Amino acid sequence: MPTYEEDRRDRLLGLGLSESSAQWREVANRAEALALKLKMHVEQASDDGQTEAALDRLRAVMNEAFEAAGNAFRDDAVRQDIRDVGRLLGEAIHPTVTRVGGEVRDLFERR
Numbered sequence: 001m002p003t004y005e006e007d008r009r010d011r012l013l014g015l016g017l018s019e020s021s022a023q024w025r026e027v028a029n030r031a032e033a034l035a036l037k038l039k040m041h042v043e044q045a046s047d048d049g050q051t052e053a054a055l056d057r058l059r060a061v062m063n064e065a066f067e068a069a070g071n072a073f074r075d076d077a078v079r080q081d082i083r084d085v086g087r088l089l090g091e092a093i094h095p096t097v098t099r100v101g102g103e104v105r106d107l108f109e110r111r
Contacts, residue, residue, distance in 0.1 A: 020073065028066045035059045 039055045072078045 021070075024066070024070060024073070028063075031062055031066070032059070035062065 035055065035058065039052070039059075042051050042055060073082075
């Protein structure tokens with residue numbers, strides 16, 4: 001039986017989206033749902049139009065940010081930079097992980 005996450009991923013991939021695109025779409029959908037829930041709570045607590053207008057501006061800014069991120073990830077130069085940063089991060093972390101792994105192994109061998 002697939003987990004919820006596996007089922008969600010398979011549904012999104014069935015829409016023809018790459019896994020990364022599907023995950024960003026899921027983030028955007030969840031952020032929009034959260035914004036609507038927050039808006040409902042604020043509306044219950046206050047009925048002045050300023051709060052609602054501020055939330056509308058926040059939602060618009062979040063939509064623009066996610067759209068910009070989506071555009072950036074479609075840019076080949078940005079994707080290459082992401083790969084390079086990921087590789088460099090892995091190279092930087094590797095010695096630490098190796099050292100910690102050795103220390104853990106030493107602890108178990110002492111037992």
